[in-house]
Every structure is written in structure tokens, then in C-alpha cells.
Amino acid sequence: MADKISHTPFGYFKYFYRAMGFKLIFNILLSTLLGLFDGIGLALFIPLLQMVSGGQSADKNESLGGMTFVLDGYKAMGIPVNLLTILLLIVIIFTLKGLLNYILTMEQVDLRQKYMVSLRLNQINLLKNLSYKGFLKVDSGIIQNTVTAEVGKNLNAMIQFLNTSKAIILLSTYVVLAFIANWQFAMFIIVGGFLSNMIFKKLNKLIKETSILMSKRGNLFSGYIIQAIQSFKYLKSTAGFSLYTNKIVDVMKDIEMMNRRIGKNQAITASVREPILMVIISGAILIQVYWMDATLGSIILALLLFYRALNGLMGVQSSWQSFMQNVGSIESISQFNSQLKENEESFNNKEKYNGFHAGINLNNVIFSYGERKVLSDINLHIKKNETIAFVGESGSGKSTIANLIVSLISPVSGEIKIDDKSYNDFDLDSFRKKIGYITQEPVIYNDNIYNNVTFWAPKTQENLTKFHNIMEKVSLTDFMEDLSEKEDTQLGDNGLLISGGQKQRITIARELFKEVDILVMDEATSALDSETENFIQDSINELHGQYTIIVIAHRLSTIKTADKICLLEKGRIEAVGDFEELKSISPKFSRMIQYQNIALEN
Numbered sequence: 001m002a003d004k005i006s007h008t009p010f011g012y013f014k015y016f017y018r019a020m021g022f023k024l025i026f027n028i029l030l031s032t033l034l035g036l037f038d039g040i041g042l043a044l045f046i047p048l049l050q051m052v053s054g055g056q057s058a059d060k061n062e063s064l065g066g067m068t069f070v071l072d073g074y075k076a077m078g079i080p081v082n083l084l085t086i087l088l089l090i091v092i093i094f095t096l097k098g099l100l101n102y103i104l105t106m107e108q109v110d111l112r113q114k115y116m117v118s119l120r121l122n123q124i125n126l127l128k129n130l131s132y133k134g135f136l137k138v139d140s141g142i143i144q145n146t147v148t149a150e151v152g153k154n155l156n157a158m159i160q161f162l163n164t165s166k167a168i169i170l171l172s173t174y175v176v177l178a179f180i181a182n183w184q185f186a187m188f189i190i191v192g193g194f195l196s197n198m199i200f201k202k203l204n205k206l207i208k209e210t211s212i213l214m215s216k217r218g219n220l221f222s223g224y225i226i227q228a229i230q231s232f233k234y235l236k237s238t239a240g241f242s243l244y245t246n247k248i249v250d251v252m253k254d255i256e257m258m259n260r261r262i263g264k265n266q267a268i269t270a271s272v273r274e275p276i277l278m279v280i281i282s283g284a285i286l287i288q289v290y291w292m293d294a295t296l297g298s299i300i301l302a303l304l305l306f307y308r309a310l311n312g313l314m315g316v317q318s319s320w321q322s323f324m325q326n327v328g329s330i331e332s333i334s335q336f337n338s339q340l341k342e343n344e345e346s347f348n349n350k351e352k353y354n355g356f357h358a359g360i361n362l363n364n365v366i367f368s369y370g371e372r373k374v375l376s377d378i379n380l381h382i383k384k385n386e387t388i389a390f391v392g393e394s395g396s397g398k399s400t401i402a403n404l405i406v407s408l409i410s411p412v413s414g415e416i417k418i419d420d421k422s423y424n425d426f427d428l429d430s431f432r433k434k435i436g437y438i439t440q441e442p443v444i445y446n447d448n449i450y451n452n453v454t455f456w457a458p459k460t461q462e463n464l465t466k467f468h469n470i471m472e473k474v475s476l477t478d479f480m481e482d483l484s485e486k487e488d489t490q491l492g493d494n495g496l497l498i499s500g501g502q503k504q505r506i507t508i509a510r511e512l513f514k515e516v517d518i519l520v521m522d523e524a525t526s527a528l529d530s531e532t533e534n535f536i537q538d539s540i541n542e543l544h545g546q547y548t549i550i551v552i553a554h555r556l557s558t559i560k561t562a563d564k565i566c567l568l569e570k571g572r573i574e575a576v577g578d579f580e581e582l583k584s585i586s587p588k589f590s591r592m593i594q595y596q597n598i599a600l601e602n
């Protein structure tokens with residue numbers, strides 16, 4: 001898919017060609033063939049016109065201008081020019097044209113489908129390969145709007161682009177015929193077309209600008225809606241909805257105003273189209289009758305060619321205008337795709353992760369977000385199957401260090417090694433398959449319990465047994481057995497139908513089912529109910545020694561049994577040791593314990 005496009009007809013052609021390749025050329029070739037058949041069909045009317053103006057004879061007639069060759073053609077093929085043969089030929093040619101039209105339309109249906117699939121697949125792959133650091137830079141509204149609404153608009157743009165090329169080919173056929181019949185007529189078409197084009201060009205420019213602006217507003221609108229859904233509970237409980245909806249309504253009004261502007265421009269073009277057509281045709285007839293002493297036959301011929309050619313021109317203008325309405329999507333999809341591509345991660349030809357034995361080493365690691373240094377001089381060894389906890393004030397770098405260990409982000413300088421190999425030498429995707437992540441906000445999919453835990457693993461006997469064992473381990477068996485649909489019970493959007501503690505257990509069950517090597521537990525910063533807090537503490541204790549566990553801790557009570565606690569202060573490691581060691585060597589840690597005890601007592 002194209003990333004950078006030039007906003008010219010050829011630039012758009014290149015954009016679609018990159019997505020559709022030869023299929024696009026084939027489509028245009030078919031349109032050309034259709035135009036040719038239309039031209040031939042039209043030419044077949046010439047003898048009829050000749051009969052009207054010059055009687056039943058097949059002799060040449062001045063009023064046909066250059067088109068007399070059609071009569072010569074008839075004679076050369078030995079076809080007698082009479083009403084019956086002409087009508088028969090017209091029926092045959094238009095039937096063939098109908099057939100061709102069917103093939104072309106079906107080809108376009110096929111092309112549409114393939115285009116949509118290729119567009120969507122490309123975006124899914126780009127999203128899949130997007131680095132976490134890259135993801136942080138992309139607005140969720142842009143993602144949502146681009147992969148849904150903008151993709152639809154882009155498809156419309158493609159269809160209108162094809163319609164425009166088809167209309168241009170048909171128009172060219174009539175212009176060529178008009179030139180052959182009478183070059184003065186042809187000049188009329190060109191001058192008339194040129195004049196009307198000037199009016200439409202201005203309107204099209206306005207429509208194009210509005211379309212680009214509308215795509216941007218669409219991104220903003222989607223972003224607001226996503227945030228409203230995500231913070232529904234907060235907005236509802238604090239009556240913040242009315243304030244928030246004001247923002248949404250403003251963007252919506254903006255979009256509607258732009259839609260209205262586009263609609264108004266469309267109304268203008270649709271209304272002036274026919275009058276302009278009639279002015280050009282009337283002018284042609286006047287010139288024919290008063291200055292050229294034209295006969296009835298030549299006027300009918302002129303009318304026929306003019307009408308078809310100008311209609312063709314209108315076809316070009318209207319489909320180009322519809323294309324312009326959707327052209328904003330080309331721009332927004334291109335920008336979106338480039339942004340994703342710039343932040344793509346690829347591990348081609350790198351060694352696959354195959355478990356580790358000794359541990360993970362962070363050597364002189366430094367990390368920054370842009371200019372802002374977040375971690376400095378981190379040197380740390382994490383032994384296989386030990387439990388390490390990171391503590392420190394808010395913003396001290398606990399999550400960042402965990403993100404580095406699980407390879408979501410990479411150091412600006414320094415190195416992270418697993419056993420003796422640098423992360424840089426690994427296919428990190430295969431490494432991440434062995435990482436379990438229990439986040440502050442449990443991730444629950446809108447599906448049933450079984451699928452949420454097994455991540456849609458097939459329901460084989462083996463998987464079911466494994467699933468039930470794990471449910472037992474995370475103390476969810478009783479809860480599940482009480483439900484009428486057992487493991488097939490739906491959990492609702494984002495686990496709306498179960499409690500916070502149950503969500504936590506489901507997510508731990510998922511990681512255990514996955515058979516991970518490293519388990520990251522990102523403790524919730526918000527106060528948890530004591531049952532959930534106990535559960536997390538129990539899980540940490542129970543899984544201790546079976547996995548390499550990394551805890552991002554806020555509650556010191558949950559990490560008493562950790563093998564190693566790492567105290568962070570403003571992005572640096574201040575002290576390392578087990579709970580008791582740290583208590584004795586770090587006054588800061590002692591103060592933290594004191595504070596939490598006091599807080600607990602209060």
C-alpha cells in the first residue's frame with residue numbers, strides 16, 4: 001500500500017495500482033472495450049439518420065460528414081443497408097455490449113472485494129508489527145477511525161476512481177466520433193467542456209479540502225467516543241458525561257457542517273449540470289442552422305453526438321466529484337500506514353527463543369522517552385525462577401524497567417541479555433510468547449470463560465483437563481460450577497459481568513495456561529479489596545520458584561516473600577535486597593514500610 005502519494009490523477013492511479021496491480025489495468029482495458037462497443041453501437045444509427053435525411057438509398061449523404069465511412073463499411077461487408085439489417089445489427093452489438101458490461105461489473109465487484117481485503121490485511125499486519133514505543137505515539141481515535149470508517153471511504157474512492165476512468169474512456173469515444181463527423185462540433189464539445197470544467201474544478205477543490213478535514217475530525221470523534229466508553233463508569237458516577245458530551249457534540253457539529261458544505265456543493269453541481277448542457281447544445285443547433293445551412297439529418301447527428309459526449313463529460317465530472325469527497329481517506333490512510341511502518345519491528349532471520357537457564361542481565365541500561373531520561377545506569381541480574389519486585393515512588397520507573405525486561409521497549413544505550421545472548425539477537429516475538437503479563441487493568445475479552453483462559457484453544461480433552469486444573473489452581477472452580485453455562489458463560493464486554501477479583505484470577509489463569517517462563521505482575525495502584533490483595537499475595541507465594549516473577553509493587557505487604565526487592569528512585573536503583581535486608585540498609589524503604597503500616601492502621 002502506498003505511503004506517500006502525489007495529489008494528481010496520475011498520483012492516485014499509482015496509489016491504486018500499487019494495491020491492485022494488473023487488475024487495475026485489466027479493468028481499464030475492459031472499459032476501453034466497452035467504450036469501443038458503445039461507439040460502434042452509436043455508429044450503427046448513422047444509416048438510420050441517413051435514411052431520415054436522404055431517403056432509403058444507401059448513397060453518400062453530405063449531412064453525415066466523415067461518418068459516411070460507416071455506409072462504406074456496410075457495403076464492403078456485403079450487408080444490404082435496409083431497416084431490417086440495421087436494426088438486427090444494433091440489437092446484436094448492444095447485446096454484446098451488455099455482456100461486456102456484465103463482465104466489467106463483475107470484475108469490479110471482485111476488485112472491490114480484493115481491494116478491501118488487501119487494505120484491511122495490510123493494516124492488521126502493520127498493527128501486529130507495530131512496536132510498543134510506536135503504539136504509544138498513535139492516537140487510539142486515529143486507529144479506530146482509520147481501520148473502520150476511513151477504510152470504507154477509501155473503497156468508495158477506489159470505486160469512483162474506476163468509474164471516472166470508465167467515463168473518460170466513453171467520453172473519448174464520443175469526442176473521436178464527433179471529430180470524424182464534424183470537427184466544428186468537436187471543437188464545440190471541447191470548448192463547452194472546458195468552460196464547464198472551470199466551474200466544477202473550483203467546487204471539486206472545495207470538496208477535496210473539506211473531505212481531508214472531515215477525515216481528521218472523524219479521527220477526533222472516534223477518539224472521544226473510545227475514551228467515553230473506557231471511562232464510562234467514571235463519567236457516569238461523577239456526572240461528567242454532560243461536560244464530556246459537549247466536546248463530542250462540538251466535533252459532531254463540525255462534521256455535520258462539513259457534510260452540509262459538501263452536500264451544498266453537490267446540489268449546485270447537480271443543478272447547474274443540465275442547464276449548462278442545454279446552453280451548449282442550443283448553441284450548437286443555432287450555429288448549425290443559421291451559419292452552416294445544416295440539414296435535419298446533420299442536426300440529429302450533431303445532437304446525438306453532442307448529447308452523448310456532454311453526458312459523458314458530466315459522468316466524468318460527477319464521478320470525479322464523488323472521488324474527491326472520499327479523497328481525504330487516501331491521505332489519512334497513507335499517513336496512518338506510514339506512521340505504523342516507521343514504527344514497525346521485524347525479527348527476520350533472528351534466532352528463535354528457546355527458553356533460558358541462568359537468568360536475565362541488565363547492563364548499564366539507559367532509557368528515555370524522547371529527550372526525557374527515565375532510567376539511568378541500571379545494572380541488575382535476575383535469576384531464573386526468582387521473584388523480583390520493583391518498588392519506588394510513583395514515576396520512579398518501575399513499569400518502564402518491567403517493559404524493558406519483557407522487551408516491549410529497548411534501551412537507548414546499554415544491553416539486556418538473556419543467558420549470554422543479547423535481546424537484539426533474538427526473534428523477540430518468540431520470546432514474548434513465553435511472557436505472561438498481569439496488568440493493573442485485567443484484560444478480559446467479550447467471550448466465554450474457556451476462551452478467555454485458553455485464548456481460543458480448541459476444546460480437546462487434553463486442553464479441557466489442563467483448563468480445569470488451572471481453574472482449580474486460581475480458585476475459580478466453585479464460582480464456575482455455580483454458573484448454569486459453566487465454562488461457556490459469557491464474561492461481557494471487558495468482563496463487565498464479573499468482579500474485579502475474578503477478572504484478576506481469569507487473567508492469571510490465562511498466563512498459566514500459556515505455560516510462560518516469565519510472569520509480570522503489575523499491581524493495581526488503586527486500592528484493592530483485601531480479598532483481591534490477599535489473592536495476589538497468595539498467587540505470588542504459590543507461584544514462587546515455578547516462574548521468573550517480576551512484580552511492580554505498590555503494596556509492600558504483597559512482596560514480603562520476594563527473593564529480591566529493587567528500590568528505584570528517580571530512575572536509578574537505590575538499593576537491592578530481600579525484604580529484611582532492604583529494611584536494614586535503606587532508610588527510605590523503612591519509611592515506606594512505616595508509612596504503609598500507618599496508612600493501614602488509619
Ligand SMILES: Nc1ncnc2c1ncn2[C@@H]1O[C@H](COP(=O)(O)OP(=O)(O)OP(=O)(O)O)[C@@H](O)[C@H]1O
Nearest residue numbers: 136369374392393394395396397398399400401525
Ligand atoms: N509513554 C510515555 N511517554 C513519556 N513519558 C513517559 C511515558 N510513560 C512513562 N513516562 C514517564 O516515565 C517515568 C517513569 O514512568 P513509569 O510508568 O515507569 O513509573 P512507575 O514507577 O511505574 O509509576 P507508577 O507507580 O505511577 O505506575 C515517569 O516520569 C513517566 O512520566
